[in-house]
Amino acid sequence: MSQQSGATLEDVAAVAQVSRATAARALNGYGYVGHGTALRVREAAEQLGYQTNRVAQALRSGRLRIIGFVPGDIQNPFFARIAHDVDVALRRRNYNVLIASSEENTDQERQVLAGLRALNTQGLILAPASTEDNHHILELVREGVPIVLIDRLVKDVACDSVTVDNEAGAWAAVEHLVAKGHRRIGLLRDEAPIFTTQERLAGYRKALTDFGIAFDERSVVSTKPTVGDAIAATGRLFKRRTSPTALLTLDSVMTQGALLALRSAGLSIPGDVSLIGFDDFALATFTDPPITVVAQPTAEIGRLAAQLLLERLEQRDLPPRIVRFQTELIIRGSVRCLPGQMNRD
Amino acid sequence: MSQQSGATLEDVAAVAQVSRATAARALNGYGYVGHGTALRVREAAEQLGYQTNRVAQALRSGRLRIIGFVPGDIQNPFFARIAHDVDVALRRRNYNVLIASSEENTDQERQVLAGLRALNTQGLILAPASTEDNHHILELVREGVPIVLIDRLVKDVACDSVTVDNEAGAWAAVEHLVAKGHRRIGLLRDEAPIFTTQERLAGYRKALTDFGIAFDERSVVSTKPTVGDAIAATGRLFKRRTSPTALLTLDSVMTQGALLALRSAGLSIPGDVSLIGFDDFALATFTDPPITVVAQPTAEIGRLAAQLLLERLEQRDLPPRIVRFQTELIIRGSVRCLPGQMNRD
DNA sequence: TCCGGATGTGAGATCGATCCCAGGTCATCT
DNA sequence: AGATGACCTGGGATCGATCTCACATCCGGA
Numbered sequence: 089m090s091q092q093s094g095a096t097l098e099d100v101a102a103v104a105q106v107s108r109a110t111a112a113r114a115l116n117g118y119g120y121v122g123h124g125t126a127l128r129v130r131e132a133a134e135q136l137g138y139q140t141n142r143v144a145q146a147l148r149s150g151r152l153r154i155i156g157f158v159p160g161d162i163q164n165p166f167f168a169r170i171a172h173d174v175d176v177a178l179r180r181r182n183y184n185v186l187i188a189s190s191e192e193n194t195d196q197e198r199q200v201l202a203g204l205r206a207l208n209t210q211g212l213i214l215a216p217a218s219t220e221d222n223h224h225i226l227e228l229v230r231e232g233v234p235i236v237l238i239d240r241l242v243k244d245v246a247c248d249s250v251t252v253d254n255e256a257g258a259w260a261a262v263e264h265l266v267a268k269g270h271r272r273i274g275l276l277r278d279e280a281p282i283f284t285t286q287e288r289l290a291g292y293r294k295a296l297t298d299f300g301i302a303f304d305e306r307s308v309v310s311t312k313p314t315v316g317d318a319i320a321a322t323g324r325l326f327k328r329r330t331s332p333t334a335l336l337t338l339d340s341v342m343t344q345g346a347l348l349a350l351r352s353a354g355l356s357i358p359g360d361v362s363l364i365g366f367d368d369f370a371l372a373t374f375t376d377p378p379i380t381v382v383a384q385p386t387a388e389i390g391r392l393a394a395q396l397l398l399e400r401l402e403q404r405d406l407p408p409r410i411v412r413f414q415t416e417l418i419i420r421g422s423v424r425c426l427p428g429q430m431n432r433d
Numbered sequence: 434m435s436q437q438s439g440a441t442l443e444d445v446a447a448v449a450q451v452s453r454a455t456a457a458r459a460l461n462g463y464g465y466v467g468h469g470t471a472l473r474v475r476e477a478a479e480q481l482g483y484q485t486n487r488v489a490q491a492l493r494s495g496r497l498r499i500i501g502f503v504p505g506d507i508q509n510p511f512f513a514r515i516a517h518d519v520d521v522a523l524r525r526r527n528y529n530v531l532i533a534s535s536e537e538n539t540d541q542e543r544q545v546l547a548g549l550r551a552l553n554t555q556g557l558i559l560a561p562a563s564t565e566d567n568h569h570i571l572e573l574v575r576e577g578v579p580i581v582l583i584d585r586l587v588k589d590v591a592c593d594s595v596t597v598d599n600e601a602g603a604w605a606a607v608e609h610l611v612a613k614g615h616r617r618i619g620l621l622r623d624e625a626p627i628f629t630t631q632e633r634l635a636g637y638r639k640a641l642t643d644f645g646i647a648f649d650e651r652s653v654v655s656t657k658p659t660v661g662d663a664i665a666a667t668g669r670l671f672k673r674r675t676s677p678t679a680l681l682t683l684d685s686v687m688t689q690g691a692l693l694a695l696r697s698a699g700l701s702i703p704g705d706v707s708l709i710g711f712d713d714f715a716l717a718t719f720t721d722p723p724i725t726v727v728a729q730p731t732a733e734i735g736r737l738a739a740q741l742l743l744e745r746l747e748q749r750d751l752p753p754r755i756v757r758f759q760t761e762l763i764i765r766g767s768v769r770c771l772p773g774q775m776n777r778d
Numbered sequence: 779t780c781c782g783g784a785t786g787t788g789a790g791a792t793c794g795a796t797c798c799c800a801g802g803t804c805a806t807c808t
Numbered sequence: 809a810g811a812t813g814a815c816c817t818g819g820g821a822t823c824g825a826t827c828t829c830a831c832a833t834c835c836g837g838a
Contacts, residue, residue, distance in 0.1 A: 108818085108819095109818060109820095110818070119816085119817095120814085120815050122815085147823050150823075
């Protein structure tokens with residue numbers, strides 16, 4: 089590990105009284121090796137507790153069996169779940185996962201990626217912090233670095249990706265609210281220029297248009313991606329005279345903020361305000377009432393991203409594979425049917 | 434990253450028309466280098482976008498600037514938080530964090546550690562899966578591998594650690610319940626032989642003894658560490674005639690299971706059953722009522738573990754530093770004062 | 779003028795695994 | 809008998825960064 093890092097191939101060879109080359113052949117099973125010799129080498133290796141030095145191996149071969157995983161925030165259960173699935177899938181193939189969060193910051197993302205490249209990392213699973221500022225990512229793709237984008241896409245970059253149809257998801261949420269008679273539908277969003285937020289916002293606007301509801305700028309509140317800021321932002325939204333009868337929150341942090349803000353304002357869900365959150369998470373089923381959400385296939389994303397990456401590692405010239413999962417509206421108890429509406433569920 | 438991994442020191446030296454040795458001196462700032470030469474080299478490096486190859490560096494120096502982080506389960510918000518803090522603290526010092534979950538399995542832990550050792554990893558932050566089965570960990574410590582245990586200790590192993598006083602935490606929870614008049618206090622625990630669970634159980638038993646309550650084996654239920662199993666286990670506990678009036682859950686997964694089970698059994702909190710959970714988590718403040726918990730100083734653990742590790746990397750012969758944080762009982766609304774009891778809060 | 783130290787520079791070795799190639803020993807086949 | 813080829817083994821080079829050591833210079837002081 090660091091101190092006496094154990095026996096080297098040279099040591100094994102010495103004990104087995106052969107050359108390094110022969111020892112390597114015996115242990116890695118290629119080329120010609122005599123029966124007795126092979127046995128002696130394997131015994132020597134066993135006896136010395138020999139383990140190949142992955143660093144030396146990497147220098148020679150140019151490939152360190154490490155994959156970089158760069159989420160926006162590892163504390164977000166969404167990414168934690170993906171991290172776990174990626175770890176499991178890649179370890180099965182003898183890769184390790186190096187996790188380095190971008191903390192939703194493009195500069196940090198750049199630094200992290202530079203560090204990973206210097207490590208001869210074999211590939212990347214990345215949730216880009218920004219849709220626009222993508223020069224460094226384009227560069228990687230251009231150089232042929234195996235890379236799978238998750239959760240978010242980047243403009244003009246052709247590479248493997250696993251995302252979700254955010255626009256349709258938000259659209260479906262609004263449709264559901266409209267069907268229940270809501271027309272003043274507020275929106276709480278993260279202010280960062282993240283792909284998912286933009287798509288979800290687009291879905292919201294499209295739905296309003298489709299259902300003949302005028303878009304009201306004042307119904308949309310942007311805020312920093314912390315629960316505290318989300319609480320304050322929700323407060324602003326519901327302080328106005330004609331406040332919304334329903335609220336769509338664009339991610340789980342926003343949902344948590346909204347929940348706390350509404351509670352402390354004495355507004356009941358769904359009595360006073362109906363709520364739909366984007367992204368399902370444990371909390372949503374524990375509140376009273378449980379919250380209706382737009383769920384993403386969280387369990388699929390990490391597994392698939394790892395698989396795509398492994399395939400690309402084996403075959404570099406594959407065309408980009410772009411996967412979009414559909415979301416699912418999980419109806420729980422946080423949406424109320426407004427009076428004068430037929431409850432059609 | 435993997436394809437054309439960029440310029441090497443050799444290339445830089447060629448452009449600057451010097452030898453590798455001189456280029457290295459110029460870039461790393463040691464030995465004698467002429468002014469003009471140094472400038473030429475730096476310009477050449479700049480122009481070629483030279484980055485040192487960390488793998489080659491690691492082979493030469495025997496040290497790859499990577500730290501292994503081995504949690505029990507990266508999806509547990511407790512570990513996710515620690516992972517984040519460790520990542521931040523170590524990246525500041527140019528280390529990367531390689532995360533590999535043991536999934537609470539000793540065999541997998543062994544494999545993971547072997548993989549990390551083969552990588553020349555510089556150090557480890559580890560939450561051991563088992564208290565007993567510790568041969569592999571002892572071995573590492575004996576070899577002088579820098580290692581910091583978190584959350585859990587291992588028998589007979591003398592190394593740095595950052596843990597929490599679980600026994601006192603559980604004791605305080607029981608004390609609180611007793612003060613509110615409860616005497617039939619159930620316990621829901623993970624069945625795995627994890628250090629924290631054992632300590633918390635000990636605290637529970639000690640408190641019962643201290644308050645003159647007989648320990649009743651049937652009040653303690655063990656289960657696999659999944660929400661589903663915890664639900665079933667809770668069900669068993671409350672199906673008996675004289676079921677507990679209060680429940681202590683030993684980790685957040687158990688707490689979630691208990692919450693769902695009690696709800697579906699139509700038992701209200703705290704009306705029918707009082708509840709205290711070990712480990713605070715977002716959910717606890719969102720339920721109705723919010724849940725009284727034994728909180729750990731989650732924000733401190735990762736930061737401190739990283740710091741201890743960095744210190745040890747610089748100075749190997751430090752004596753083991755053993756840090757125990759105190760827990761904090763956060764009183765919310767899930768404990769009821771039984772009739773005939775003075776409410777002393 | 780000559781010498782010692784300060785100053786610059788490069789050749790070569792090293793880290794450990796891997797692989798090419800040359801050299802060797804056999805047995806078999808013509 | 810000589811040749812062909814299968815089988816086995818080791819020497820040495822390679823990956824890229826770093827460090828030791830030897831070799832140059834050039835200066836001021838003796």
